[in-house]
Amino acid sequence: MVSSSHEAMHRIFQDYPTLFTRVSETLGLPFPSPTAVTALPNDVTETKAVDRRIDTLLRIDTESHGPFLLAVEAQKKKDPEKSASWGYYLAYLRSKYRLPPLLLVICQDRATAEWAARPDPIGFCSWPSLTVRPLVVGPGNMPVISDPAEAVDDLALATLSTIVHGASPDIEGILKTMSTALREVPDDVRNPVVEFIFQGLDKLPAADIWRKLVVVDLSFYKSSFFQEVRAEAKAEARAEVKAEATTAQAAEDVLAVLDMRGVDVPEEARARITGCDDPDVLRGWLRQAVVATSIDDVFRTE
Template sequence: MVSSSHEAMHRIFQDHPTLFSRVSETLGLPFPSPTAVTALPNDVTETKAVDRRIDTLLRIDTESHGPFLLAVEAQKKKDPEKSASWGYYLAYLRSKYRLPPLLLVICQDRATAEWAARPDPIGFCSWPSLTVRPLVVGPGNMPVISDPAEAVDDLALATLSTIVHGASPDIEGILKTMSTALRAVPDDVRDPVVEFIFQGLDKLPAADIWRKLVVVDLSFYKSSFFQEVRAEAKAEAKAEAKAEARAEVRAEATTARAAEDVLAVLDMRGLDVPEEARARITGCDDPDVLRGWLRQAVVATCVDDVFRTE
């Protein structure tokens, strides 16, 4: 089942087609700057029996080297079958579009990224006819952005970095940087970034951190998606408040009954209880103290004996 995190990791390239140029610069790779980017159909189905779809497929034009195809795949875990699929994608794209294809794989953990980056030769014995060699982005090579000004300068790259580092121990600081950066940008720029991060973090613990940061730091955020999240957060807070109130009422009822039990035992034993002692018993809100008084009330010869447990 495709998760929202999976979708966010590749769809950001659809919303920001020139993002690959900054990613390649970040990785220190000599790809030329694009002059145009076109989103292409991602369906690479050969026959009806086998349905194959690339997560995101872009045609990128460059002035110095001409056009090429960028296939973006989001990979959440190791999959022994993926390399064969990727080899198929590359061969299919080369055959259909007659353009050089490049495979970019986005990962959220180092182990998956290291696995995806291993070249996979396709051939026999020591003669590979085709080698699948993806360009991989993961926590190991995507920089951590801790400066809000740097994040504002390139929000698309900062957003991708945040998603990729979603399971990092530094994620709370990264998210605080993003929430600070988003205060300085217009609504139409900020809203998609907030949503991408929500989707990218998906079920990771960092999603709760981001939710709280957005509630506090971006309380003006008005997206319909976030309004649902905020409504859920308010409902949870209301339920917690009700539970705490019920627990407090139960605790008060328990201590009231315990005080009544102490007075009832003293009354049954025919012991005189002055008004001052009665007020002391009914005014006690410590159930442990009341339990001690109750035990003493069973053997006390006068009301003063009840309080000697203290």
């Protein structure tokens, strides 16, 4: 099933068409600057064939080298069958559009990135007729952006870097950099970036860090996704308050029953009862309090 993280890793190239230029510069590759970028249909299915779709497909025009096709694939894990699909995509695109195709693979972990970067020769014996050799972006070659001013200067690259480093031990600092940077930009620039990061982090632990940062640092952010997150946070907070109130009442009930029965409750035992936050334990103590003749009888259920 396609995840929001998978979608964010390739769709960002649709929203920020010049991002590939910055990525290629980061990788140290001398690709010419684009003069135009056009999103193309990503369906490469043949009649009566298996459904095949490239994640994102762009036509990029350059002044010095003419146009080329950029196929962007988001890869979350190793897949032995993927290289064959990529070879198909490249051959199909070359045949259909008569333009040179380039494959860019975006990964969120080093192992997958290293696997994806290995050239895969297609041929027989020592003669490859076609070699699948994608450009790969992953935590190993995408720089960590820790300066808010640098992030503001190139928000698209900073956003992609944040998504790619989503599982990095340094992700909290990276996210703080992004939240700080986003305070300084207009809503129409900020909002898509916030959404891409939400989607890109998906179910990673870093997603919770980003939620909290957005609530605190970007409390004015008003997207529907954010409103949903904020509503969930408020519901969780209300549930916690209700649970605390319930356990506090249960502790008071235990003490009230013991008082009615004339059972002495030392300060240590009183603190133990009022400090308990387990409803099941408190219910057990309450049942024992009804028949207890000493405080030891109450705790005997444990």
